[in-house]
Amino acid sequence: MEWVRLIVSAVFLLLGLLVFISAAIGVNKFKRALNRIHAAALGDTLGILFMILGLVVWKGISFASFKLLLVVLFFWLASPVAGHMISRLEVMTDEDLGEIEVDHHEDL
Amino acid sequence: MSRLRNDYENSRFHRFEKWVDGEAAPTELKLETKEPVWRRPPEELSGPKLNEEKINAAVYDERHNKELKYFRVVNRLASVVLCLMLIGVLLWTVVYLPEFGNPDNPINNEVSARYIEKGVEETGATNFVTGMILDYRAFDTFGESCVLFIAATCVQVLMRLDNSDDREKMKKKQAEENDRIYEPKNDLILQKVSCVLVPLLFIFGIYIILNGHLSPGGGFSGGAIIGSGLILYLNAFGFKKTERFFTEKTFRRITLAALTFYCLAKSYSFFTGANHLESGIPLGTPGAILSSGLILPLNICVGLVVACTMYAFYTLFRKGGM
Known part of the structure; x- marks a missing residue:
C-alpha cells in the first residue's frame, strides 16, 4: 500500500515536472507575446495541479493537504485571469499580431 | 542775462536728462537709420541645401574619434579593475569571518x-x-x-x-x-x-x-x-x-x-x-x-x-x- 502511494505520487510529480519544463521551454522559445503567455499559463495551472496532487498523495489527507488544494484553487482563479489581462493589453497595443486573428469585443 | 530757449526739447540738457531717466540713449537722436543693403538677394544666403546626414556622420564620426576610442578602452579596463578590487576586498574580509556553525561565534551570545x-x-x-x-x-x-x-x-x-x-x-x-x-x-x-x-x-x-x-x-x-x-x-x-x-x-x-x-x-x-516596562495588560x-x-x-x-x-x-x- 505504501509503495503504491509512493509510485502514484511520484508519477504525479514527474508529470508536473514535465509540464513545467515544457512551459519553461515554450516561454523561452516562442517569439510572440501571446504564444509565450499561453505557454506560461500551462505551467501555472496544470503543472501546479499535478505537483500539489503528488504532494497530497504523498503526505495523505490532512489539514495541510486541504490548504494545498486551496493554493491550487487560488492559482486556477488568479493565473488565467492575469494571463487574460496581459493578453488583452497585448492585443490592444500591438498592431502587428501576425497571423493571429482577434475578435474585438467592446463589451468584454 | 539769460535767454529763454524756445526749443527745449532739442537742447543738450534735455537729452542728458532723458538719458539719466533711461528713456533714450544720448546718441540715439543723432543716428540716421538706413535700410541695410543686401549685397546678394536673401534667397542665395541659405546656400546649397545642407546635407544633414553628411554633417551628422562627420560630427559623430565614432570610428576615427581617437578620444572616444581611448575613453572606451579606459572605461572597460576601469570597470574590470574595479570589479576585481571589489571581489578582492570581499574575499579578504571573508577570511576573517568566523567559521560557519562554530558554537563560539559572536552571534551565539x-x-x-x-x-x-x-x-x-x-x-x-x-x-x-x-x-x-x-x-x-x-x-x-x-x-x-x-x-x-x-x-x-x-x-x-x-x-x-x-x-x-x-x-x-x-x-x-x-x-x-x-x-x-x-x-x-x-x-x-x-x-x-x-x-x-x-x-x-x-x-x-x-x-x-x-x-x-x-x-x-x-x-x-x-x-x-x-x-x-x-x-x-x-x-x-x-x-x-x-x-x-x-x-x-x-x-x-x-x-x-x-x-x-x-x-x-x-x-x-x-x-x-x-x-521593558509593564504595560499592565495580562499576557494570557x-x-x-x-x-x-x-x-x-x-x-x-x-x-x-x-x-x-x-x-x-x-x-x-x-x-x-x-
Missing part, C-alpha cells in the same frame, strides 16, 4: 539565548520573531512603519499639482492630469473573479495579522496581502467604487491613528533605554488568540499602515492620485 529561553514567558507570543520585533525591539518596528508612511507622503508631495490661485487654471490642470476616465476597463472576467478573490484576500490578510503572535506572519505580510486585495478591487471596478470607502482622507486618518497609537504604546522604551496563556499583551494591537497597527501604503503607492504612481 546571551541575547539570542535569552530570546529562545524566556521569549514565550516574557512576551507571551509563541512566534518568537513577532515577540522580538514587537516587544523587545518594538521601537525598530515603529521606525520601519514610519518609513513606509514617510515614503508615501514623499511621493504625494512629489506628485502634487502646483497650486495656482486661478480656479479655472486649477480645474484645467486637474482635468489634464486625470486619467480616470479611461478606467475601469470593465473586463467581465476580471470583475467576476475579483468578486470571489477580493473577500478571500481580505480574510486571509486579516487572519495573518491576527495570528501574528501565534504563527508565521504578522503585520507586514498581512498588510501586504490586504493591500493587494485593494489593488485588485481597484483594477476591476475603478476609482468610483473604491472612493466610497478609501480616499486620501481615509489614508491620512488610518495611518495617523495607527502610528500615533503605536507611538504612545511603545515609544517609552526609547526613553527608558529600551528597558501563550497560544490563545487573546494573549501576549500589546503585540496583537501593535500588529494590527502595522498591518493597517502597510495596507494603506501599498494601496497609496499604487494609486499615486498611476497618475490619477488617490
